[in-house]
Amino acid sequence: MGVGFATLFSKEVLRFWKVSFQTLLAPLVATLLYLVVFAQILGQRLSVYPGVGYAAFLVPGLVMMAMLQNAFANSSSSLVQSKVTGNLVFVLLAPLSAFEFFLAYVLAAMLRGLLVGAVVLVTAGFFFPLQIHSLPWILVFCLLATGLSGALGVLAGVWAEKFDQMAAWQNFLILPLTFLSGAFYSLHSLPPLWHFVSRFNPFFYAIDGFRYGFIGVSDVSPWESLLIVGSTCLALSWVTLVLLRSGWRVRP
Amino acid sequence: MSSLERPLPAVEIRAVRKAYGALQALRGVDLTIEQGEIFALLGPNGAGKTTLISILAGLVRADAGTLKVMGHEVTKDYRAARRALGVVPQELVFDPFFSVRETLRIQSGYFGLRHNDDWIDEILENLHLTDKAEVNMRALSGGMKRRVLIGQALVHRPPVIVLDEPTAGVDVELRQTLWRFVRQLNSAGHTILLTTHYLEEAEALCRRVAVLNKGQLVTCEPISELLQGRQAATLEEAFVGLIRDGEA
Numbered sequence: 412m413g414v415g416f417a418t419l420f421s422k423e424v425l426r427f428w429k430v431s432f433q434t435l436l437a438p439l440v441a442t443l444l445y446l447v448v449f450a451q452i453l454g455q456r457l458s459v460y461p462g463v464g465y466a467a468f469l470v471p472g473l474v475m476m477a478m479l480q481n482a483f484a485n486s487s488s489s490l491v492q493s494k495v496t497g498n499l500v501f502v503l504l505a506p507l508s509a510f511e512f513f514l515a516y517v518l519a520a521m522l523r524g525l526l527v528g529a530v531v532l533v534t535a536g537f538f539f540p541l542q543i544h545s546l547p548w549i550l551v552f553c554l555l556a557t558g559l560s561g562a563l564g565v566l567a568g569v570w571a572e573k574f575d576q577m578a579a580w581q582n583f584l585i586l587p588l589t590f591l592s593g594a595f596y597s598l599h600s601l602p603p604l605w606h607f608v609s610r611f612n613p614f615f616y617a618i619d620g621f622r623y624g625f626i627g628v629s630d631v632s633p634w635e636s637l638l639i640v641g642s643t644c645l646a647l648s649w650v651t652l653v654l655l656r657s658g659w660r661v662r663p
Numbered sequence: 664m665s666s667l668e669r670p671l672p673a674v675e676i677r678a679v680r681k682a683y684g685a686l687q688a689l690r691g692v693d694l695t696i697e698q699g700e701i702f703a704l705l706g707p708n709g710a711g712k713t714t715l716i717s718i719l720a721g722l723v724r725a726d727a728g729t730l731k732v733m734g735h736e737v738t739k740d741y742r743a744a745r746r747a748l749g750v751v752p753q754e755l756v757f758d759p760f761f762s763v764r765e766t767l768r769i770q771s772g773y774f775g776l777r778h779n780d781d782w783i784d785e786i787l788e789n790l791h792l793t794d795k796a797e798v799n800m801r802a803l804s805g806g807m808k809r810r811v812l813i814g815q816a817l818v819h820r821p822p823v824i825v826l827d828e829p830t831a832g833v834d835v836e837l838r839q840t841l842w843r844f845v846r847q848l849n850s851a852g853h854t855i856l857l858t859t860h861y862l863e864e865a866e867a868l869c870r871r872v873a874v875l876n877k878g879q880l881v882t883c884e885p886i887s888e889l890l891q892g893r894q895a896a897t898l899e900e901a902f903v904g905l906i907r908d909g910e911a
Contacts, residue, residue, distance in 0.1 A: 418772025426760050497756035501815065503722055504750055505773035506742035658724050 416511040419502060423519030427485055434481070435526055442477045442531045446470065449595060450539060459597045460628045466539040471622040472594035474528050474535070475556060479614055482524030482560035483567070483585050486516045490568025491577045503662065509655040513565055513648070520561030525553060542625060548633055549624035552640065556617035559644040566651045569660050588614045598630040613643040671734040673698045673823045673854035674719065679728030681714055681878075688714045690878040691728070698733075698822070701845065701855040703865035706875035707906055712858045713753060715875065716827050720750045732823055746774060749816035753827040755808045757800040763787070763811055764796040767818050774819035786814045789844060806837045813841070817848070824848060826857040830864065842868060866898040874902060876909045 427434040450466040457465040493499035502512065535541070543549065563585075571577040591605075592614040598606055609615050620636030623629035629636070655661065674696040681689040689711045696702045706712050717723040719730050721737050721744070730737045735744035758766060767786065771779040787793045790810040795803060800811065809829065816824055826845070830838045842864065849855050859865055865872060866886060873883035882889060882905060886898055895901035 414775040414777050415773050418769055418777075421772075422769050425765075429760050493758075496759070497752075497754050498758045500722065500750075500752055500756060501758070501770055502773065504720055504745060504748075505770075506745040506775070507773065508742075662722060662724055 412511060412514075415505055415507050416515055419505075419507065419512070419515035420518055423485070423489060423515060424522060426489060427519070427523050434485070434523060435530060438477050438481055438527045439530050439534060442473050443534060445473050446535060446538070459600070460626070463626050463628060467542060467626055468597075468622070469595065470532070470535045470539055470541060471625040472592075472618050474532050475552070475618045475621045476589045476592065476594045476614075477531050478524040478528040478553065478557050479560045479589055479617065480585060481527040482520040482557040483564040484581075485523040486520035486561045486564030487567040487571070487577055487580065488564075489519075490516065490565065491571045491574060494568070494572060495574065499661075509652060513562075513652055513655055516565050516568075517558060517561040517648070520564055521554065521557040524557035524560060528553060528557075544627035545624045547624075549621060551637065552617055552621035552624065555637070555640045555644050556614075556621065559613060559617065559640060559647060562644060562647040562651055566647065566654070569651065569654060572660070588612055591615075592618050593630065594618055613640055616640050670698050672696060672731070673700065673733060674856060675729075675731040675734075676715070676719070677729045679715065679718060679730060680726045681711075681718060681723065682726055687878050689718075689725075692875070692878070692880050694873055694880060694883060696823075696854060696856055698854050699849070699852065700871060701849050701857070701869045703869045703872040704856060704858045704875060705862065705865060705872055705902060706858075710875040711878040712875055713827060716750070716825055716856075716858065720748060720825065721745060746819060747822050749819065749821035749824045751812050751816045751824070751826045751829050753831065755805055755812070757803075757808055757811065759799070759801045762797050762799050763792055763803070763814075766800060766811060767814055770815040771818045776819060779818065782820065783814075783818065786817055789847075790814055791840070806833055809833055809837065809841075813844070822852070823854045823856065826855065826859075828858050828860065830859060830861055838864070862899040862902055863897070872898070874905050876906055881905050881909060 446469065450469050453465065459465065459468045567577060567580040571580065591609060592612055593609065598609055598615065601609060616631070616636035616639040619629045619631055620633045620640065623633040672695045674694070676692055676694040679689050679692045692715060704712050704715070714723060718725045719732065719737060721741055732744040733747040735747060737744040761769065764783065767783045771783065787796055790813060792807065792810055792814065795807060800808065803811065813829070829841060833841070845855055845868065869886065871883070871885050872889065874881040889901050890898070893901040893904050895904060
């Protein structure tokens with residue numbers, strides 16, 4: 412891994428940094444609105460776990476939701492824009508391996524997800540008191556979840572050839588996965604069917620494990636979440652790399 | 664000169680085939696371009712020129728055959744092959760997030776060159792882009808964007824440069840500037856492979872040409888021999904005759 416990889420990574424970072432109003436600040440506004448609506452209005456009436464306020468439950472969920480959505484948006488939108496406008500050719504002409512290509516896009520997506528998460532968390536901290544139960548769990552889930560989402564974004568970006576195809580990923584996969592992930596509620600409050608369905612959603616484990624790092628309580632063991640998020644991240648990365656090496660939809 | 668002393672061909676293409684579904688884009692193309700040549704690959708629209716160039720550049724995968732750039736096979740030894748090749752694409756593509764200088768620095772970095780500003784400044788000067796260096800790509804005219812594309816292809820000093828219809832939609836002044844620059848690059852030792860529909864330009868620049876039609880190489884020879892063989896006064900006349908023979 413050399414200068415070529417570092418250049419592609421820094422180009423991807425520069426790309427979202429140049430439009431940080433849209434890529435970093437807009438997600439903050441959206442997430443704060445959720446916080447105001449749910450924590451302020453419903454917070455006094457709801458309690459998910461005994462002894463844990465609703466805001467303390469909600470904030471980690473919303474932070475992780477924002478990280479997942481933005482990591483996906485970064486890699487997927489960059490790739491589909493480059494394909495539609497044709498400038499992906501400059502990356503494809505370069506002596507970069509499929510692994511370098513993949514890793515540069517995923518790391519840049521992770522960085523954007525982490526920056527959005529940090530901004531949302533710090534801002535939320537001004538309004539709601541935050542507790543930290545275990546920093547290592549928080550960091551592990553931050554990295555794995557943004558990695559998973561970034562890799563999914565690369566897969567979507569490689570597959571999509573038009574903006575409406577990408578919108579389908581956003582609206583029919585990412586949005587349901589993030590909203591039905593337990594960001595706003597505990598899995599135990601769901602009817603049996605939705606409880607069962609949610610157990611197949613890797614974003615649920617990302618949020619549950621991340622939340623455990625803050626409040627020390629979770630719907631499932633953080634080790635189970637770690638196993639599922641980690642293995643999903645690895646499996647997605649492997650599939651995407653195999654497809655990239657085969658030239659699928661990129662080098663036809 | 665014995666065969667042992669002969670320099671490697673700049674480009675070596677053997678039995679290359681490519682199909683898109685039922686459409687046979689390339690039907691077993693063989694082609695050799697020697698180092699130091701300005702070589703024109705000609706053909707009507709849809710003949711397979713861009714497909715062949717795309718396979719050479721690693722943008723498209725061949726179904727069969729081998730391609731080498733300066734002796735490096737384009738799939739097995741892709742890093743060395745791509746370092747040896749600079750490609751100017753046909754379409755005016757650009758990244759709207761960056762300025763001209765940033766674009767050239769990024770392209771330079773992709774090829775492993777971090778501190779390349781002296782050469783970038785030289786490219787900007789040669790392409791009359793110095794005063795546009797800090798301007799965003801979106802704000803450039805079509806001709807200026809075309810010059811940046813050329814700059815991007817040259818930024819890693821490749822020995823082989825491919826220009827895919829570089830003068831399509833370009834005004835006369837820029838065309839002349841561009842061909843002057845191509846001659847200058849060739850004098851500096853670069854091998855040039857170009858495709859163009861302006862046959863008089865190919866005739867003026869190149870010693871040898873190849874004609875591709877319906878995915879097959881119709882001819883590959885010095886222009887003088889082609890004209891003599893077809894008893895044609897101009898390359899255009901010979902070209903039209905070759906394509907008509909193919910239709911018959």
